[in-house]
Amino acid sequence: QVQLVQSGAEVKKPGSSVKASCKASGSTFSDYAINWVRQAPGQGLEWMGRLVLRFGVANYAQMFQGRITITADTSTRTIYMALTSLTSDDTAVYYCAGGRSGNYYPYYQGLDVWGQGTAVTVS
Amino acid sequence: QSALTQEASVSGTVGQKVTLSCTGNSHNIGSYTVGWYQQISHGAPKSVMFGNSPPSGISDRFSGSKSGTTASLTISGLQPEDETTYYCSTWDSSLSAVVFGGGTKLTVL
Numbered sequence: 001q002v003q004l005v006q007s008g009a010e011v012k013k014p015g016s017s018v019k020a021s022c023k024a025s026g027s028t029f030s031d032y033a034i035n036w037v038r039q040a041p042g043q044g045l046e047w048m049g050r051l052v053l054r055f056g057v058a059n060y061a062q063m064f065q066g067r068i069t070i071t072a073d074t075s076t077r078t079i080y081m082a083l084t085s086l087t088s089d090d091t092a093v094y095y096c097a098g099g100r101s102g103n104y105y106p107y108y109q110g111l112d113v114w115g116q117g118t119a120v121t122v123s
Numbered sequence: 124q125s126a127l128t129q130e131a132s133v134s135g136t137v138g139q140k141v142t143l144s145c146t147g148n149s150h151n152i153g154s155y156t157v158g159w160y161q162q163i164s165h166g167a168p169k170s171v172m173f174g175n176s177p178p179s180g181i182s183d184r185f186s187g188s189k190s191g192t193t194a195s196l197t198i199s200g201l202q203p204e205d206e207t208t209y210y211c212s213t214w215d216s217s218l219s220a221v222v223f224g225g226g227t228k229l230t231v232l
Contacts, residue, residue, distance in 0.1 A: 044223060044224075044225050044226045045168065045223045046223065059220065061218075062218065093165075093167070106216070107154075108214040108221065110158035110212075111168075111170060111172050112178060115167065117166075
């Protein structure tokens with residue numbers, strides 16, 4: 001099974017961008033879809049988008065379209081989530097979460113493994 | 124407002140069986156498998172069920188089911204360590220997105 005380790009906490013100014021990373025270890029990396037899920041203080045989980053590694057397919061939640069990009073560097077097994085035009089509403093813990101991708105669209109088979117989270121503060 | 128609807132809170136006594144529900148529609152729960160995630164003290168969530176199959180290492184006290192557009196997570200023999208927040212999630216074909224419920228806080232009395 002894949003394990004996910006995320007980059008450290010970030011403090012950003014309003015209007016700037018953040019790029020969080022999620023490094024995967026384990027032999028089945030390419031079989032996974034890596035999702036990004038965030039949680040604002042005191043709130044629930046909010047899906048932001050995903051990258052299905054085997055097919056190179058990316059999906060983004062409507063509310064983040066135009067502001068989010070999820071990419072992967074397969075040589076280092078690292079997935080990146082970049083979010084632009086930050087506001088205080090983007091203050092949250094950002095999790096990467098992986099699940100094995102099915103053979104057919106939407107390739108969704110849950111979120112088996114989670115990273116430890118990256119706290120992003122916009123102030 | 125979440126695409127999936129969960130009870131805000133559920134309570135039970137030690138040893139009791141409790142059921143958490145998750146209601147959606149034909150575009151999400153009605154068509155796709157539902158996952159359940161446990162989040163302790165705002166740490167990273169952990170998968171406890173996908174459909175009716177628990178991941179390895181998860182207690183067999185946890186079971187999952189679905190009927191139409193409602194999914195359920197049942198916890199038998201409730202233990203104090205089960206007290207935390209549970210989220211349901213699945214794919215939504217009308218949104219082309221993963222959707223979550225608002226979470227249920229389970230209290231063990």
